[in-house]
Amino acid sequence: NAGVTQTPKFRVLKTGQSMTLLCAQDMNHEYMYWYRQDPGMGLRLIHYSVGEGTTAKGEVPDGYNVSRLKKQNFLLGLESAAPSQTSVYFCASRDGFGEQYFGPGTRLTVT
Amino acid sequence: RKEVEQDPGPFNVPEGATVAFNCTYSNSASQSFFWYRQDCRKEPKLLMSVYSSGNEDGRFTAQLNRASQYISLLIRDSKLSDSATYLCVVNREGGNQFYFGTGTSLTVIP
Numbered sequence: 001n002a003g004v005t006q007t008p009k010f011r012v013l014k015t016g017q018s019m020t021l022l023c024a025q026d027m028n029h030e031y032m033y034w035y036r037q038d039p040g041m042g043l044r045l046i047h048y049s050v051g052e053g054t055t056a057k058g059e060v061p062d063g064y065n066v067s068r069l070k071k072q073n074f075l076l077g078l079e080s081a082a083p084s085q086t087s088v089y090f091c092a093s094r095d096g097f098g099e100q101y102f103g104p105g106t107r108l109t110v111t
Numbered sequence: 112r113k114e115v116e117q118d119p120g121p122f123n124v125p126e127g128a129t130v131a132f133n134c135t136y137s138n139s140a141s142q143s144f145f146w147y148r149q150d151c152r153k154e155p156k157l158l159m160s161v162y163s164s165g166n167e168d169g170r171f172t173a174q175l176n177r178a179s180q181y182i183s184l185l186i187r188d189s190k191l192s193d194s195a196t197y198l199c200v201v202n203r204e205g206g207n208q209f210y211f212g213t214g215t216s217l218t219v220i221p
Contacts (some may be wrong), residue, residue, distance in 0.1 A: 042214060
């Protein structure tokens with residue numbers, strides 16, 4: 001039982017490049033979330049999903065897209081990376097009690 | 112006004128001390144409350160949910176005060192391993208979004 005996994009763990013992009021972050025969970029949770037964490041800002045919600053085939057915007061969705069084609073996977077895409085997207089990205093899945101389980105994070109630097 | 116506010120600290124306490132953190136939330140419709148722990152450069156991990164009547168898990172006690180809109184976390188007999196950042200998390204009734212505080216840093220000193 002791996003819980004929540006994220007790939008890649010680290011990435012450096014140049015401005016304008018694109019990439020996809022993959023999140024996978026094996027707990028059969030309906031809800032999945034993508035957050036970013038920046039110094040002094042706390043975790044901020046980018047997008048979330050309440051089930052397979054659904055997505056919704058969070059607090060800071062601009063510049064990101066997501067897809068949930070399979071229940072266990074939640075993908076976060078950056079179509080044209082900007083230095084402002086340098087951050088640590090965490091994926092989480094949530095159980096029926098509202099408790100969230102986080103992946104180990106992806107450290108992204110955009111130069 | 113931020114949804115959730117925490118004193119960032121840092122709190123530096125000796126081993127064995129008791130320390131308490133508060134977290135205030137702005138939306139009276141908030142329904143679910145949690146404390147997470149985050150170690151340096153690691154992911155947040157659930158420490159405990161906070162129930163209306165208050166709850167205890169070993170050395171940790173969580174309380175909810177709806178009238179004043181805050182939750183608290185009390186750590187008794189602090190251990191070196193308690194050194195971490197403690198995040199307060201709030202969810203509105205019927206909502207799918209969770210709001211995180213910026214965290215309170217705790218260092219337990221030998």
